[in-house]
Amino acid sequence: MSVAQKKKLLLQANDSCVEGALYAGMNFFAGYPITPSTEIAELSARELPKIGGKFIQMEDEIASVAALIGASASGAKVMTGTSGPGYSLMQELIGYAYMVEVPLVIANVQRGGPSTGLPTKVSQADTMQARWGTHGDYNAIAVAPSTVGDTLTETVRAFNLAERFRTPVTILLDEVIAHSREIIEIPEEGELEIINRVKPTCKPEDYKSSEFTENGVTPMPAYGEGYRYHLTGLTHDERGFPTNNPSEISPKLEKLRDKILNYTDEIVKLRVEMLDDAEVVFISYGSVSRAALQAVSLARGVGVKVGCIQLYTIWPFPDEQLRDLCSKCKKVIVGELNMGQIIHEVRRVLPNDKEIHSLQRYDGEILTPMQLLEKLEEVL
Amino acid sequence: MTTTETDKKAPKQRSDIALQYLRPGKKLPHVWCPGCGIGVVMGAYIRALDKLGWDRDAVAMVSGIGCSSRMPVYMDFHSLHTAHGRALPFATGVKFNRPDMNVVVITGDGDALAIGGNHFIHACRRNINITTILINNSIYGMTGGQGSPATPSGDKSTTTPYGNSEKHFDPCTLATAAGASYVARASVHAVPQLEKLIKGGLAHDGFSLIEVIANCHTYYGRLNRLGDAVAMLRRYKEQSVTVAKARKMSPEELEGKIVLGMLHQDEKTEFCNEYQKVVELLKKKRGTNGN
Numbered sequence: 001m002s003v004a005q006k007k008k009l010l011l012q013a014n015d016s017c018v019e020g021a022l023y024a025g026m027n028f029f030a031g032y033p034i035t036p037s038t039e040i041a042e043l044s045a046r047e048l049p050k051i052g053g054k055f056i057q058m059e060d061e062i063a064s065v066a067a068l069i070g071a072s073a074s075g076a077k078v079m080t081g082t083s084g085p086g087y088s089l090m091q092e093l094i095g096y097a098y099m100v101e102v103p104l105v106i107a108n109v110q111r112g113g114p115s116t117g118l119p120t121k122v123s124q125a126d127t128m129q130a131r132w133g134t135h136g137d138y139n140a141i142a143v144a145p146s147t148v149g150d151t152l153t154e155t156v157r158a159f160n161l162a163e164r165f166r167t168p169v170t171i172l173l174d175e176v177i178a179h180s181r182e183i184i185e186i187p188e189e190g191e192l193e194i195i196n197r198v199k200p201t202c203k204p205e206d207y208k209s210s211e212f213t214e215n216g217v218t219p220m221p222a223y224g225e226g227y228r229y230h231l232t233g234l235t236h237d238e239r240g241f242p243t244n245n246p247s248e249i250s251p252k253l254e255k256l257r258d259k260i261l262n263y264t265d266e267i268v269k270l271r272v273e274m275l276d277d278a279e280v281v282f283i284s285y286g287s288v289s290r291a292a293l294q295a296v297s298l299a300r301g302v303g304v305k306v307g308c309i310q311l312y313t314i315w316p317f318p319d320e321q322l323r324d325l326c327s328k329c330k331k332v333i334v335g336e337l338n339m340g341q342i343i344h345e346v347r348r349v350l351p352n353d354k355e356i357h358s359l360q361r362y363d364g365e366i367l368t369p370m371q372l373l374e375k376l377e378e379v380l
Numbered sequence: 381m382t383t384t385e386t387d388k389k390a391p392k393q394r395s396d397i398a399l400q401y402l403r404p405g406k407k408l409p410h411v412w413c414p415g416c417g418i419g420v421v422m423g424a425y426i427r428a429l430d431k432l433g434w435d436r437d438a439v440a441m442v443s444g445i446g447c448s449s450r451m452p453v454y455m456d457f458h459s460l461h462t463a464h465g466r467a468l469p470f471a472t473g474v475k476f477n478r479p480d481m482n483v484v485v486i487t488g489d490g491d492a493l494a495i496g497g498n499h500f501i502h503a504c505r506r507n508i509n510i511t512t513i514l515i516n517n518s519i520y521g522m523t524g525g526q527g528s529p530a531t532p533s534g535d536k537s538t539t540t541p542y543g544n545s546e547k548h549f550d551p552c553t554l555a556t557a558a559g560a561s562y563v564a565r566a567s568v569h570a571v572p573q574l575e576k577l578i579k580g581g582l583a584h585d586g587f588s589l590i591e592v593i594a595n596c597h598t599y600y601g602r603l604n605r606l607g608d609a610v611a612m613l614r615r616y617k618e619q620s621v622t623v624a625k626a627r628k629m630s631p632e633e634l635e636g637k638i639v640l641g642m643l644h645q646d647e648k649t650e651f652c653n654e655y656q657k658v659v660e661l662l663k664k665k666r667g668t669n670g671n
């Protein structure tokens with residue numbers, strides 16, 4: 001079908017997130033309302049029963065993730081939408097989901113914090129929470145869209161990653177994208193790849209719900225398919241039963257780590273503009289990346305050699321990729337709507353001789369292209 | 381493999397029935413203290429299930445954290461051993477996603493009424509078709525005998541060393557007020573009734589709560605000088621009155637008594653069924669609109 005015939009809609013990103021989820025096969029949503037994410041729940045409540053899917057408003061965010069895990073373990077493709085304080089509450093059971101390796105997607109529309117903070121103002125201050133929010137050792141996946149359109153594709157990607165790696169995946173949205181309206185094309189069926197969890201093929205009595213497989217991901221049956229498996233948040237053996245045996249504990253934790261870190265290449269997605277001859281590079285994500293793109297095109301107009309990298313994948317952090325991409329530039333500017341969270345990762349990754357500058361804003365307002373240009377002038 | 385109610389020839393040994401439903405392999409021995417009431421509940425639950433003859437693949441067991449909540453580990457069903465207090469919302473996810481499954485929650489008094497209190501009242505309110513067996517031993521067993529919302533006023537625990545200053549919850553009154561449609565209380569000293577009430581709860585279409593009074597002689601019994609497991613069962617027997625008898629007793633007479641039996645039952649609409657009606661309605665509408 002030609003582009004002209006495609007379904008086009010004027011949407012805010014909270015809506016395109018739901019469109020993406022439905023495209024990916026979401027059939028279960030549980031959540032608790034919180035600004036600025038409420039439209040995600042509202043649209044899910046409208047759309048899901050139309051396709052025989054399920055929507056439930058739970059009594060709080062902990063209950064919401066609990067319901068998602070119950071539904072996911074019994075075969076559903078699940079998502080919730082929330083914002084800072086709700087995301088904090090969810091962490092207890094996001095940890096459970098890491099441990100039992102259940103796919104689920106959490107759209108966190110970030111707002112100013114800490115605590116109830118700034119409900120209607122933009123922020124990117126949950127970046128570290130998406131990596132370290134829950135207790136214990138684990139590896140997280142988080143993606144970050146920057147437009148209404150790529151909120152749809154990033155949501156599909158989040159579902160794919162969750163199913164592929166049997167793990168929770170966070171979509172880090174920010175309030176400005178969540179509520180900005182843009183016209184987007186809805187992809188046709190089959191246009192985007194959809195990944196579903198691998199089902200076991202062995203005999204039920206041979207099935208091990210936490211088996212060590214070559215790629216670290218254990219096949220996962222739905223309830224009622226003959227495999228009566230046990231899930232527990234306690235550290236467990238290959239069969240999913242509690243263990244205190246050191247020789248079984250470490251391999252389980254290494255499995256959680258390696259199934260993600262060994263596949264960083266597959267998970268990392270970056271947008272790179274004007275990098276070939278760039279002396280200065282902006283590194284940013286979410287709404288800041290839009291300002292960075294604009295700043296680069298304005299600066300290039302007057303002959304400044306500047307480029308930008310947009311992080312679509314925040315976690316796992318693209319260590320190798322950034323090191324490669326920044327090998328030729330002299331300076332980088334990390335722009336963030338917080339007091340400096342991703343800059344720590346950039347500093348960790350880039351060699352010591354690289355000049356790393358930080359541009360931060362945490363007053364509930366966006367970073368504008370002009371502010372990026374001012375910073376650029378300052379560091380040049 | 382499963383038996384049905386009509387299959388009455390050659391009655392099986394109780395232990396044979398139990399073994400059929402336990403998981404094979406290294407899950408035993410269990411973690412419970414010898415003589416703990418939780419084992420009695422497991423036995424009664426197994427026999428109730430066996431009488432119903434349900435397909436094993438159509439049963440999911442969900443629990444929180446505590447001695448009681450260990451039960452699903454040992455039983456051969458789909459099972460989720462979750463986080464402290466959260467069993468009911470997990471179970472809600474399973475049931476809502478798969479209304480064809482029989483979902484059973486095993487929980488303790490601390491698990492269901494303290495950290496899980498909010499989830500408990502909302503599961504009752506939704507009247508979702510989940511059977512909850514709440515094993516009430518009046519104390520936190522797993523963490524070593526701290527006070528729970530079900531520890532009676534004045535009683536001792538490791539966190540109420542001078543006697544409990546708080547009032548305790550009655551889970552059955554709470555569940556009835558919140559909207560549960562099957563509410564019963566049983567005790568581990570009266571096993572046939574326990575089995576019957578669990579079976580009724582499993583078969584009921586709506587939220588069912590079976591509170592089971594069970595002995596934790598290791599902590600509650602010892603701290604309150606109630607003697608060993610047998611002495612505690614004897615005490616439960618002495619304290620118990622039937623629902624019919626209790627109706628004729630004054631509040632003063634009921635002080636310190638355990639009322640056993642069916643406390644409340646009604647036919648409210650069930651959550652998953654109601655949601656399905658919406659789905660059907662939308663389907664019909666779409667049909668008439670031609671899209």
Ligand SMILES: Cc1ncc(C[n+]2csc(CCOP(=O)(O)OP(=O)(O)O)c2C)c(N)n1
Binds near residue numbers: 445463487520521528
């Ligand atoms: C979030 C959280 N807080 C505290 C605990 C510690 N903890 C484990 S079991 C338990 C109480 C269990 O008591 P109850 O539910 O009455 O079960 P019992 O052991 O008596 O059967 C507590 C407080 C925990 N596991 N998780």
Ligand code: SF4
Binds near residue numbers: 417418522597
């Ligand atoms: S501590 Fe109490 S509740 Fe736990 S197993 Fe022992 S007797 Fe039972």
